[in-house]
Amino acid sequence: MSLDDFKICQFEASVRKIKDEEFESFGLSQGNIQETAANLLPDDFDPDQNIDVLPVVFNLAKVNEFNKNGDGIDAKTAIAAIKRFINKPINIEHKKDKIVGHMINASFSEREFDFKNNDIESFADKKEPFFMNAAGLIYKSVYPKLAEAIVTASEKDEKSYQSISTSWELAFKEFE
Numbered sequence: 390m391s392l393d394d395f396k397i398c399q400f401e402a403s404v405r406k407i408k409d410e411e412f413e414s415f416g417l418s419q420g421n422i423q424e425t426a427a428n429l430l431p432d433d434f435d436p437d438q439n440i441d442v443l444p445v446v447f448n449l450a451k452v453n454e455f456n457k458n459g460d461g462i463d464a465k466t467a468i469a470a471i472k473r474f475i476n477k478p479i480n481i482e483h484k485k486d487k488i489v490g491h492m493i494n495a496s497f498s499e500r501e502f503d504f505k506n507n508d509i510e511s512f513a514d515k516k517e518p519f520f521m522n523a524a525g526l527i528y529k530s531v532y533p534k535l536a537e538a539i540v541t542a543s544e545k546d547e548k549s550y551q552s553i554s555t556s557w558e559l560a561f562k563e564f565e
Contacts, residue, residue, distance in 0.1 A: 429495075429496060429504050429505070429506050429522070429523075430494065430524055431493060431494065439526075440530075441528065441530035442526040442527060442529055442530075443490075443526065443527040443529040443539060443540070444525075444526055445525050445526070445527055446504045446522065446524050447522070447555045448501055448522055448523075448555070449474065449495065449520075449521040449555070449557050450462055450467075451518050451520055452467040452497070452515075452518060452519050452520070452521060453515065453516060453517060454518040464513060464514070464515050464516075464519075465513070467497070467512070468510070468512065471495050471497065471521060472509070474495040474523055475493060475494060476491055476492065477492050478490070479525050479555075489527055489528055489531070489532045490528050491525060491526060492523050492525040493525060493526055494523065494524045495521060495522065495523040496509065496522055496523075497512045497520065497521060497522070498520045498522055499520075500520070504524065527539060539553055
């Protein structure tokens with residue numbers, strides 16, 4: 390099998406830092422996290438013990454929405470794959486050897502930035518589009534400039550607001 394046997398499908402979304410004022414709603418003492426993302430973080434995640442990482446939340450893909458080539462992901466496939474994102478690496482610019490963090494959880498939502506750990510099976514019969522969301526950790530002690538760039542790009546009053554995004558690329562021979 391050669392690479393010519395595969396097609397590429399790309400999904401993009403904004404990454405944003407979890408805000409300091411939102412972190413308290415998680416019962417956590419420091420760090421930045423969106424209130425609605427509370428249950429995407431593991432119960433035992435303690436930012437005081439993890440000062441070397443930056444928690445982030447982002448969309449992975451839109452399910453049940455296909456491009457003109459018919460490329461996309463349906464509900465059945467998304468349900469089978471969603472929890473497999475846990476512990477997968479986060480890299481920069483599609484450079485697989487430039488690992489800057491990893492995902493710690495993933496779930497589905499009706500709305501784009503609703504980062505809740507929703508019941509996966511409740512999405513099984515959905516035909517309309519919905520979102521795959523993830524929480525991850527950026528290794529801020531190893532990549533402090535990246536962590537700072539994410540923090541800055543998360544601030545609405547900054548020139549670089551929403552300038553950092555994620556993408557997920559799939560290689561596959563056939564959709565079905």
